[in-house]
Amino acid sequence: MQLADYEEYRIKSQSNIIIRPILACDKEKLFHLVKQRGTFNEKEIEIAIEVIEDTLTFPEKKEYYTFCALEDNGDIAGFICFGPIPMTDRCYDLYWIAVDEKFSRNGIGKKLLEAMENFVVKEKARRIYIDTSSTAPYTPARTFYENHGFRLVTVLLDFYRLGDDKIILMKELTSNEM
Numbered sequence: 001m002q003l004a005d006y007e008e009y010r011i012k013s014q015s016n017i018i019i020r021p022i023l024a025c026d027k028e029k030l031f032h033l034v035k036q037r038g039t040f041n042e043k044e045i046e047i048a049i050e051v052i053e054d055t056l057t058f059p060e061k062k063e064y065y066t067f068c069a070l071e072d073n074g075d076i077a078g079f080i081c082f083g084p085i086p087m088t089d090r091c092y093d094l095y096w097i098a099v100d101e102k103f104s105r106n107g108i109g110k111k112l113l114e115a116m117e118n119f120v121v122k123e124k125a126r127r128i129y130i131d132t133s134s135t136a137p138y139t140p141a142r143t144f145y146e147n148h149g150f151r152l153v154t155v156l157l158d159f160y161r162l163g164d165d166k167i168i169l170m171k172e173l174t175s176n177e178m
Helices: 003-009 024-036 042-057 108-122 136-147
Strands: 018-021 065-070 076-084 091-099 127-133 151-161 164-172
Touching: 018 108, 024 042, 024 065, 024 076, 024 091, 042 065, 042 076, 042 091, 065 108, 076 108, 091 108, 108 127, 127 136, 136 164
Parallel strands: 091 127
Antiparallel strands: 018 065, 065 076, 076 091, 127 164, 151 164
16 A cells, blocks of 8 residues: 555544644654653654654555644644564554644544554554553553554563663454554
8 A cells, every 4th residue: 555645544623633644844843743742852852853854754664654743724633653563474563643732632632643544544554462561651642543543462560771661551452453
């Protein structure tokens, strides 16, 4: 499936938000969003920027797919980045999801997650995995994932640093979704 055919992934919600794959003109706005969130540390921001750049520079590799949520005026309300996990049978990682704080709790994250799930289901994905931190700033994200069908599969103690465990969540896609 070609991401260039992104029209079928456009979702117009009641709040006039459109979900579509990112374009080169979105890059600086996405960088700003990652930096302003306040959740991500310096290294995480660096990696997020690298993944956004790779999405735009090497789309033919199909390693990363990044969708953004746009207001009618072109402001970016949020984004989601995901991709197939190498050497697995149809498993995907959700790498990043971030919503601009002024749009928080308005269903943007849910719409981004739905757009990603629609895409991976069309790719016949079996599972979606999420790796996240056990620290307090990530509690709302963990709650969001659990509320949208992801379940805890394992915890790797002190993975990122002492006192910061790696929490791995997973959502099994049913045969109806495949």
